[in-house]
Amino acid sequence: MQTKAVVIHKYGSKDVLEEAEVTLPELGANQVLVKVKATSINPIDWKLREGYLKQMFDWEFPIILGWDVAGVIEAVGEEVTEWKVGEEIFARPDTTRFGTYAEYTIVDTNLLAKKPTDVSFEDAAAVPLAGLTAYQALFDHGQLESGQKVLIHAGAGGVGTYAIQLAKEKGAYVITTASPKNNELLISLGADEVIDYHTTDIKDIRHEVDLVIDTIGGKTQEESFDIVKQGGRIISIVGEPNQDKAKEKNVVAKSIWLQPDGKQLSELAALMEQGKLKSIVGNTLPFSGRGIYDAHALSETHHATGKIVISMN
Numbered sequence: 628m629q630t631k632a633v634v635i636h637k638y639g640s641k642d643v644l645e646e647a648e649v650t651l652p653e654l655g656a657n658q659v660l661v662k663v664k665a666t667s668i669n670p671i672d673w674k675l676r677e678g679y680l681k682q683m684f685d686w687e688f689p690i691i692l693g694w695d696v697a698g699v700i701e702a703v704g705e706e707v708t709e710w711k712v713g714e715e716i717f718a719r720p721d722t723t724r725f726g727t728y729a730e731y732t733i734v735d736t737n738l739l740a741k742k743p744t745d746v747s748f749e750d751a752a753a754v755p756l757a758g759l760t761a762y763q764a765l766f767d768h769g770q771l772e773s774g775q776k777v778l779i780h781a782g783a784g785g786v787g788t789y790a791i792q793l794a795k796e797k798g799a800y801v802i803t804t805a806s807p808k809n810n811e812l813l814i815s816l817g818a819d820e821v822i823d824y825h826t827t828d829i830k831d832i833r834h835e836v837d838l839v840i841d842t843i844g845g846k847t848q849e850e851s852f853d854i855v856k857q858g859g860r861i862i863s864i865v866g867e868p869n870q871d872k873a874k875e876k877n878v879v880a881k882s883i884w885l886q887p888d889g890k891q892l893s894e895l896a897a898l899m900e901q902g903k904l905k906s907i908v909g910n911t912l913p914f915s916g917r918g919i920y921d922a923h924a925l926s927e928t929h930h931a932t933g934k935i936v937i938s939m940n
Contacts, residue, residue, distance in 0.1 A: 628660075632729035633919045634689035638678030641923050646916045647689060651725060656706040657736050661698040661716065665752035666727040666914075668922045668935040669694065669785065676923070686724040693727035693937075694719055696734065697742055697751035707736055715742040717896075719755030719887040728919055730939065740892035743899040746906075753906040753934035754789070758895045760885045761790035764840050764862045765797070768883050773798030775837035778854065782818060783809040785934045786842050786864060788907040789895075791816045796903050802832065809932060812907065829854060841865065852876055907933030914939045 632649045654660055672692045674680055697717040703710055710716075720727065720734045742751045764786075765771045771794060779790045782803030794801045795817030803813055804824040813821050822832060829850040839851040841863035851861050852872045861868050861880040868880035898904035909932035910925060912918040922935045 628731065630729045630731040632689075632691045633914075633916050634691050634728070635676055636688045638676065638681065640677075641673075641920045643676065644916055644920050644923070649689060649691060649725070649729065651731065651733060654702060654704050654733060655735075656704045658704045658733050659700045659707060659710055659716075659736060659739065660702040661696055661718075661732050661734055662701045663696055663727060663730055663732055664698040664748035664939050666693045666697075666937045667695040667752045667756075667785075668919075668926045668937065669756045670926060671756070673923045673927055684722065684724075690724045691726040691729050691732075693729070694722060695752050695755045696720060696727040696732055697748040698732075701731065704736075710736055710739060715748075716740065717742045717748075717751040717755060717892070718889065719759055719885070719892065721887060728914075728937070730914075736889075738887045738889045738892075740889050740896050743896050746899050749908060749911055749936045749938050750906040753785070753908050753936050754895060754899075755887075755892055756885060757785035757934060758789045758904075759888060759891055760864055760883075761786050761793055761840075762891055762895065763885060763888075764864060764883060765790060765793055765838070768881065769838045769840065769860050769862045771797055771799055771838050774800075776800045776802065776834050777838040777840065778832070778836045778851070779803045779818075779840045779842075780847055780851075781805070781842045782813045782816075782821070783907075783932050784842060784929075785931075786840075788813075788816060788933050789904065790840055791818050792904050793898075796898065800834075802834065802836065804829070806930075812932070816907075835859075838862065841868070852878070852880075908936050909933040911936045911938050913937070 783805045802820045830853045835856045839861045844865035863882045867882040873880035
C-alpha cells in the first residue's frame with residue numbers, strides 16, 4: 628500500500644527531508660499495519676540522515692526515518708491471533724528503511740505493546756526507543772540493584788528522564804547532571820542530587836557510584852572513570868569507553884545498542900498505568916516536512932528537554 632511519509636533520497640543536512648508517497652512492503656504473516664497517531668525524534672534519526680550509520684545500515688533510498696510509533700492497528704498478518712484491528716499500540720519497530728515518519732507503518736507482533744489507556748498517543752510515542760534504552764542500560768547491562776548509586780549523565784534528555792524514574796523505582800540513589808533550569812523537573816522525577824555540569828567537575832562529586840549511564844561521550848565519559856567504584860559499571864549509549872582505563876579500574880565499561888523488545892515495553896506500559904513512569908515531552912510538532920525539519924534542528928542542539936514528538940493530529 629501507499630503511505631504519505633517524510634523521507635530522504637540521499638544523505639545530508641535537514642534540507643534532504645521531503646514529503647513523498649512511498650509503497651510499503653507486503654504485510655508479513657506475523658506483522659501488523661499501524662495507522663500512526665504519533666512518532667518521536669531520536670538522535671539516531673539525524674545521525675542516519677547525515678550518513679554516519681550508512682555502513683551499519685546499507686539501505687536503498689528512499690528511506691523513511693523514525694523508530695518510535697503509537698497508533699491503531701489497521702490490518703493484521705495471516706498468522707496474527709493475539710492482536711486485533713482497532714487496538715491501540717505503541718512500539719519500537721525493527722530498524723528498517725520503512726520507519727515511522729509516515730501515516731502508516733508495519734510492525735512485527737513481538738515488538739508491540741498495548742498503549743496504556745490513560746496515556747496520550749503523543750506521550751506513548753515518546754517512550755519506546757528512549758525508554759527501552761534506559762531500561763536496558765540500567766538493568767540488562769548495568770545490573771542496577773536497590774540501594775546502589777547511579778550517575779545518569781544529561782538527566783533532562785530523552786533517555787535521562789526515563790532512566791531517573793526507572794532507577795528510583797528500583798530503589799537506587801540517583802545522581803544526575805543537568806542545567807540548573809531543569810533542577811525542579813529532575814527532582815520531581817526522583818533524582819536525589821542534581822549536579823550543575825556548568826559549575827561542578829564530575830570528579831568533584833562526593834560519591835563513588837556503582838553505575839554510570841553515559842549519554843554524552845567524550846570528556847564526560849573519560850571523567851566518569853574517576854567516580855565509578857572498583858568493580859562498577861559504565862554503560863554508554865554513544866560510544867565504546869576506554870578499555871585500558873576499564874582494566875586499570877577493574878570496571879565493566881561498554882557501549883550498548885538497543886534491542887527492540889515488546890515484553891520490556893509492556894513492563895514500561897504497566898509502570899505508566901501505575902503512575903510510576905511518565906513521558907516528559909518538551910516539544911510537539913506537526914507531521915510535515917517542515918515539522919520534522921524543525922524537530923531535527925532542535926534535537927541536534929543536544930539541549931532539548933525530554934522528548935520531541937511528532938503528532939499526526
